[in-house]
Amino acid sequence: MTPEELAGVREDLEAFAAELFDGFFRADQRRWGQTYVRGLLLDGRRKSVEPMAARLGEDGNRQALAHFITSSPWDPAHVRARLAWRMHEAIGPEALIIDDTGFLKDGDASACVARQYTGTAGKVTNCQVGVSVHLATDRASAAIDWRLFLPASWDPASPQADADKVARRTRCGVPAQVGHVEKWQLALDMIDETRSWGVDVPLVVADAGYGDAAAFRHGLEERDLSYAVGICGRHTAHPARARPVQPAYAGTGRPPKMQYPEPARTMKDLVIAAGKAAARPVSWREGSRPGPGRSGFKRMYSRFVALRIRPAGRGIRRTVDDPELPE
Incomplete structure (x- = not known):
């Protein structure tokens, strides 16, 4: 790209980020929210705060970015709703796709890490799993809502609770009221949230990881939604x-x-x-x-x-x- 084209792209990105975070009351949250989005889109494999701050140059205040992510309270639903409205207008979606993604992890500092299957690695491994919904056509797609899946081993109320993982909840910032919820239920919850934003859901598409759950299919039917899902x-x-x-019956009791x-x-x-x-x-x-x-x-x-x-x-x-x- 020419310098002029790059400048135009940056202006468009800054306008987009400003729109997403416009509802934030504090100016510093709006500023660092916009900076964080820009940092995510810069080239570089690692998306953690420290390498991102280095790529951002003079805007890369590591402490301010870390504070925005970890300690500065803001409502993510507000940002997601604005993103959904913008993408719905831009894409003109023909379907809402349900999917999940694994994030491979080696340490013990991240929330909800457990040995579980992920298509990212194609096997059972140590990872987080995030469930997401995407507006899509055959030309474009955009994730508009997502949830971090909390395995049963992280839920103190579950028979499968693991004492070590339960002890890590506070350190990892897992709220006390958050427990294990099946992925298909997380998907239904996000569909409800998406519709509450006024976003039309013309058709729900999901693979067998969700279609195999009869409760998920019934949930879609109860919401009067058309769907195409995989099953085994x-x-x-x-x-x-x-x-x-x-059956033939000649008795006096209940047929x-x-x-x-x-x-x-x-x-x-x-x-x-x-x-x-x-x-x-x-x-x-x-x-x-x-x-x-x-x-x-x-x-x-x-x-x-x-x-x-x-x-x-x-x-x-x-x-x-x-x-x-x-x-």
Whole structure:
């Protein structure tokens, strides 16, 4: 970029940061909030305060930045709401994506660190996990809300509590009222918060880490939200054409509940039973392997089967007593 272009980018960034922190009562909070955002966007792998302050040059007051992050009270929901409004206008979202990210940790100074699975490393390792929601289209996305996941080992009220981790709560700044909450519930809470800001949620998208939880799917239905979520093939269901029937009964007591004539089958078995003829090839964005695509890379490709089913299992609240069970 030319010096003039760089100056223009800086002006735009400063205006954006000023908009985010405009509601702060104290001028020093507005100043260091804007400086912190600028520091996050500068080149450099480490985003902790000390290396960030060094990259900021004359604006890099390490003590002031650290105070803004650790000791200067401000409401993050206010900043997130302003960010959500700005990104909603800029992106024109077609979906709200639920995801989580692992932050690998070696020491014991960070809150909520535990041995847990993270896709960042592709294995169980020592890390923090943050759950986030993103406004997205096929051209752009932006995280607008997020929560730090507190493992059960950090919750003194949990049977899985770890004494060492519980003892670290105060030192790590974990509020006494914060306990273990499942990731899918954190996601629902953030969806509620996002909607309270007046941000429209046209469609919720999530992987099987959330879609496998029947309570999460029910929560979306209760909020009257359309969704597309992943699930594991081991979950069970009945074909769409299956209907519950009343078993023969000639007694005087309470009649038995309605039942499906055939046992539920796994999703994998239902797809296999549909046969190869039901599969349809679909290709989408270009991947990372060299190929004939417009950008010089192969397009992602697979075959998909679309089936209407009637979910089964203990996690399904609606019962087969309801013949109008939705597909």
